[in-house]
Amino acid sequence: MGCDVLCVDNFYSGTKDNVAHLLGNPCFELMRHDVTFPLYVEVDEIYNFACPASPVHYQWDPVQTTKTSVHGAINMLGLAKRVKAKILQASTSEVYGDPQVHPQRENYWGHVNPIGLRSCYDEGKRCAETLFFDYHRQHSLQIRVARIFNTYGPHMHPNDGRVVSNFIVQALGNKDITIYGDGSQTRSFQYVDDLIEGMVRLMENAVGFIGPVNLGNPVEFTIRQLAEKVLRLIPNSTSKLVFNDLPADDPIQRKPDISLAQEKLDWAPRVPLDEGLTRTIDYFRRKLGSV
């Protein structure tokens, strides 16, 4: 798009490897910085993605997770206010908690446990949304809020416990594929390129639509179906399915209603699960050196 990009990361759950291919590009700059501290730079747009996103990472240091969402939002909103930048928040379907309505629309307020193991992430993101909307109302900041549903693709961390990377890494290593519960809980899986297209449309939309807006793939699969698909796409794997206890507060069903994104952004996901999984499996094959 011809933009200069300043990538800010403290490498808490990301790695420099993920952007190594961009380091020689004169339009790209990398800065090690923790967003819980103020940042003084000059920018026109801010995409606030900083936050560990998998339970393994966000529960490792839950206080830091809440700080990243809340102090990070305050610092980035302060920066946006100072330089009059447009700012987009990567919020999450977790703001709906364990939802009592399906599929979830943006006007659903959620069903969230405020004191559980997942609360540092869920409530941190909910508070960040509050801050975004108060900066908008109080300081007329140009905000955008995307509620991202389960997204996967190349460059995921191999050990972060997320279901797609977990199953692929297990299948490539011929290890048991661990399913929590009986595998009948459903998820919808969005390929990363679809999400990026949606977020750029949200940031750039000319009518000033700010959200919150769901960005996710509404096609549902059970966790068991996902495991079986991964095994079909890695036919020489000798992995078997094994079933463990469900973790606390794990939602039974999660599916976005994306009619608002379709209407306001003319956006819908395009990459089918098989194609996205194939690209992600290729990435992990190269990364893990397996055949």
Ligand SMILES: NC(=O)c1ccc[n+]([C@@H]2O[C@H](COP(=O)([O-])OP(=O)(O)OC[C@H]3O[C@@H](n4cnc5c(N)ncnc54)[C@H](O)[C@@H]3O)[C@@H](O)[C@H]2O)c1
């Ligand atoms: N992947 C998904 O399914 C999903 C779903 C909903 C929301 N999101 C949101 O999208 C964003 C990106 O998620 P992801 O899946 O790419 O996760 P990720 O862990 O790969 O990326 C998060 C990045 O933020 C960095 N980070 C963490 N704390 C930081 C801090 N204090 N200061 C600076 N950098 C920090 C990490 O090092 C990492 O590079 C997150 O905000 C996440 O909550 C992701």
